[in-house]
Amino acid sequence: MAPDSAPDFDADITSTDSVAEHREELLAAVNEHAGRIARELALLQGGDYGSTTFNTDRGEWTVKYEAGALQYLRFSGKAGGDIYVVSTQRPPEPKDLVTAMKDYDAFVESYNEHVASLDGVLDDVTTDFPDVVSTETVVVERDRIVGAIRETANDIAGQLHRFEGDSYGTFARRVGGKRWELKWEDGVASYLRVGGEGGIYLVSQYSPPSARDVRTLADGFVGFVEAYNEFVDELESDLSQVTFGDN
Incomplete structure (x- = not known):
């Protein structure tokens, strides 16, 4: 029995180039912007490497850095699942990236609030130390x-x-x-x-x-x-x- 129809190998295939290109542009901007946050955190915490988590209404964001450079930026939504917006592995799926980016502004606001909370924290710390006894x-x-x-x-x-x-x-x-x-x-x-x-x-x-x-x-x-x-x-x-x- 002959098949009802043969595959149409001449049919057009939709290109993903524009989506991939847009994603790369977005990730490059996030990497640069979040990278500045990573450098500031490294200066603040005084270490070569570390990580800090910031909470938002929709979940939490984790910034991990090494030698002051951003290693990854991870969004963990309250609905479950981790989305690595920036990482050394493969880029996130476009839909996951959209989900995370809807909360990105809230993440930056949480970071700014964290830094603001430290304003004046060292004002009462004295540098009038006792004399050091010689050995x-x-x-x-x-x-x-x-x-x-x-x-x-x-x-x-x-x-x-x-x-x-x-x-x-x-x-x-x-x-x-x-x-x-x-x-x-x-x-x-x-x-x-x-x-x-x-x-x-x-x-x-x-x-x-x-x-x-x-x-x-x-x-x-x-x-x-x-x-x-x-x-x-x-x-x-x-x-x-x-x-x-x-x-």
Whole structure:
């Protein structure tokens, strides 16, 4: 049976060029205008990136920016659904764009009201701040104590290097329930750490310990030196037992 009619491939196809062109013009204008809002928000909030939502009678608008540039402008209507008026993805459908743009003026008004609400908010904030107390005295005393600890640690490191005969090594003892570890290299202290991995470095090649840590651990260093001295005394005692031939 023959078909009733064949497809008419010569029929005219309606072009969408004018609609697409009009949409692109509208989106370019919105992008420029909302982009100014994004830059103002970035200045106001003092960050490189962020987002702010503004409420209107018909829904809410969210402005997201990064480095002061508009990332997207989203309209969420009370009827449901999100319309990305400006985004890095595909442009909105023409009908969705029309729906959102009917509320665009209300969005701008909400933004302006937000900025106006901040007018004078800093008027009563004083810049008459109290004087800042110098830490110089504390730092000088901290550095003096740490310097004395480092000097003694270097003395111990030199002695360890001398009788161990190795280029580097460690000496560890428990003092007051804490592990004290001295690492040395070529007769110089690389670090003095209290508390094992993740502990406090009284001596290191990096930043000095805090004054509070120095105050807490200074007495323990005395015990560490005493433990080292006991270690040497034990070595001397052991060596004194070594004899050769008849005495």
